[in-house]
Amino acid sequence: MTKTVARDAAAPAGDTASQAHNIVRNFLEASMVPDPETAMTYMAPDVSITFTGGRKYKHPSESAGLNARRYKWVKKRMDRFDVVPGETETIVYSLGTLYGEWPDGDAFEGNRYVDRFVVRDGKIVKMDVWNDSAEWLLQRNGLDI
Numbered sequence: 001m002t003k004t005v006a007r008d009a010a011a012p013a014g015d016t017a018s019q020a021h022n023i024v025r026n027f028l029e030a031s032m033v034p035d036p037e038t039a040m041t042y043m044a045p046d047v048s049i050t051f052t053g054g055r056k057y058k059h060p061s062e063s064a065g066l067n068a069r070r071y072k073w074v075k076k077r078m079d080r081f082d083v084v085p086g087e088t089e090t091i092v093y094s095l096g097t098l099y100g101e102w103p104d105g106d107a108f109e110g111n112r113y114v115d116r117f118v119v120r121d122g123k124i125v126k127m128d129v130w131n132d133s134a135e136w137l138l139q140r141n142g143l144d145i
Contacts, residue, residue: 017083020090020119024081027124028094028115032075034068036061044123051129063129070133074100076113089120098131102140111136 027042039060049057057063067074079096093116099109113131117124138144 016090017085019122020085020092020117021081021083023119023122023124024092024094024115024117025078027117028076028078031060031064034060034064036064042124043127044120044125047123047125047127049127049129052131052133070103072101072103072105074098077109089118089125092117092119098133106140108136 023042027039030036030039030042036059043060047058049060049063051057051063051066055063055066076094076098077096078094080094082093082095084091084093093114095114096112097109098111098113099107101107111132113129115130116126116128118126135144
């Protein structure tokens with residue numbers, strides 16, 4: 001796993017970038033347990049979560065519920081973090097692959113994901129999630145176009 005930090009001339013010091021990286025990593029680790037209540041401690045009370053398919057959530061328990069219906073279990077192989085500090089917030093991208101089992105017990109791995117987080121005042125205020133699960137499900141059901 002690598003951590004990349006990009007800075008512009010007006011960006012705050014590296015401590016803010018490291019703090020944001022740690023907040024996101026800790027959030028993701030709690031999410032994979034899954035432990036949505038601990039995950040929420042890394043988020044602002046008014047967090048905005050946009051999950052795959054444009055689904056809007058306000059608490060990690062909602063996305064955990066979707067994952068519980070979509071997968072028997074799922075984890076993230078976090079390959080890389082890109083951290084982009086700004087004047088008032090830090091953007092953190094987590095890139096990697098998903099692995100786990102579908103509800104029927106078939107194993108999978110290598111399902112790409114990108115998560116984008118906005119961290120402000122030590123809390124995640126926005127989270128956007130993208131992955132290839134829909135493509136994989138289409139292919140599993142003979143609908144690969």
